[in-house]
Amino acid sequence: MKQQQVNVREVALETLLKIEKNQAYSHLLLNDMITKSKLNKRDVPLLTEIVYGTIQRQKTLDFYLTPFSKRPLHKLEDWVRILLRLTLYQFVFLERIPDHAAINEAVQIAKKRGHKGISGMVNGILRSVQREGLPNVDDVLDEIEKVAVKTSHPYWLIDRWTNQYGLEKTERMAASNLLHPTHSARVNVSRVTVDEVLHSLSEEGIEARKSDLLPESIIIQKGSLSHTQAFKHGWITIQDEGSMLVAHALGVQQDEHILDACAAPGGKTTHIAEMLDHTGEIHALDIHPHKVKLIMQQVERLEIKNVTAQSLDARKASDQFEVESFDRILVDAPCSGLGVIQRKPDIKWTKKEEDIYQLAEIQKEILHSVWPLLKTNGTLVYSTCTVDQEENEENIRSFIHSCPNAHIDETLKDRLPVEVQRTMNENRGMIQLFPGDYGTDGFFISALVKK
Structure with missing residues (x-):
């Protein structure tokens, strides 16, 4: 039984190490590691909790560990730093695991992977934390840094959101990112x-x-x-319910011709197809051929007949399709993904501020490429799974400014659930869902009409 517990933590360490070294997506790598390690099914929930929890709470854990390590944490070997984090996570955030058991496991792993000096250091740091208690986050003087440490987000992200939404809203949103997703x-x-x-x-x-x-x-x-x-x-x-709202926002009618410009993995595409009730036609595009296969796997599993998928960069869509050939267009744009941190906690550590600027440019290019393909009086829905204003509201306002025939579709509100309508901003044609609002991911949805 004890050997099994060691295995869980060793698999957790190896998983976290690969995520950090390879910038791999946590959910994909975790599934792969569960399969390869042949872990007992009973231990999978604990492994998942340790891996996701350690990533989610990374900055907080480092804050707790720093006073007890003679060397700066970033100068420790990667596996040692991660071992300290995952062990501390267990006895700070998992009540059912006794502190001494977690420490003993860590020391045994350190002996196996390193030498006596490293295992002694790991033991010393963790025993000191256990003996002296955790540092107080409230002692941090910089308000941005305090929220960043408390909610375990990068400083730049808390600073950026504070400039966009204010510190109080930012803290609520960041705290929601630590909750288990619905x-x-x-x-x-x-x-x-x-x-x-x-x-x-x-x-x-x-x-x-x-x-x-x-x-x-x-x-x-x-x-x-x-x-x-x-x-x-x-x-x-x-599918997340925030994602489901996108198909409702599009407001499709039977027999219509729809373009889903950035369709993989196909959740919204197939939702639209179901709403069309086997009528009309949907052209689903994605830049990556292997992701087009994912779309078609969904289509086949759901027994849907009105979807055609192809590999195409949405920025070149106007080269493939005739002007004004679609009744409705969905641009579920590639984005920073900062609205889905609950599900993919590694996003907050791998994304950089410059990524947002680059993505905003790509999003604009896609909008300008597909807009000529929309029929007069047709509807275009632009959505993202982020909460950043530069990728969302600012992009839409910029697009409307540059396209005289693009107008906010104020009827969007009528296509959304009553509970959600109160989240609509003053323009009525845009909605920003924040993590924690309705149990959904963070989602931005806007609708434009061509006049």
Whole structure:
């Protein structure tokens, strides 16, 4: 039994090390490591908690460790620094693991990977923390740094959000990023009812309920959907409710011709297709050929017939399609992803401020490329899974300024749930969802009409 516990922490260490060294996505690498390590299924939740928790709380953990390490943390070997973090995470944030057990595990791992001096240092640092207690975050004088440490976000990000939204709103948003995300799924109501899906899931031990936000959505309270019969039969799609709102914002009507300009992995594409009820046609584009395959896998699993997918840079869409050939266009633009930190905590450590500027330019290029393809009186929805104003509101305002026939679609409000309508800003044609607002990811949705 003890050997099993050691294995969990060793796998966690190896996973975190690979994420840091390779800038790999945590969710993809974690799944890969679970498979390769042949970990006992009972230990998978603990592994997941340690890996995600250590990444999420990284800055806070480093703040706690710094006074107890004679050498600066960044000068320690990567594996030693990560081992200290994941061990401290356990006895600060996981009540069910005794401090002495976590420390003993860390020392054994240090002995195996390093030499006696390193294991002694690891033991000394952790015992000192245990004996003397944690430093007080409230002693930090710089208000931006205090929030950054308390909520474990990079300084530049808290500073940037504070300039955009104020410190109080920023702290609430950053604190929400530390919460466990809500897990939701979209029912393919063109084939099955929500009640039928809930019954099927219940028979397989999955606890789920109807959503309060969207009629086709269910909230998963316990269990994993990916191996259920409902998933295999194409009755459900795992999707955040903020993402589901995008298809509602588009407001499609039967028999329409739709362009999804940045479609992978296909969640919004297939949602639109289901709303069209097997009529019309959707052209789904993605710049990466392997991601086009992901779209088509979704399409086939859901038994959808009205989607065509191809590999194409959306910035070159105007070279492929005729002017004014689409009734509606969705630009779910490539973005910084700063609205999905709950699910992908590594984003906040891998993204840099200059990435936002580069992405904002690409987003503008895509908008200008696809706009001529939209019919007069047609609707274009621009969405991102970020909360940064430069990628969102500022991009839309800039685009409207440069295109005289582009206007904010004030009827967007009518296509969204009543609960969400109060989040609409004064322009009515834009909405910014923040993490924690409705249990969704951070999402920006705007609608433009061509006049």
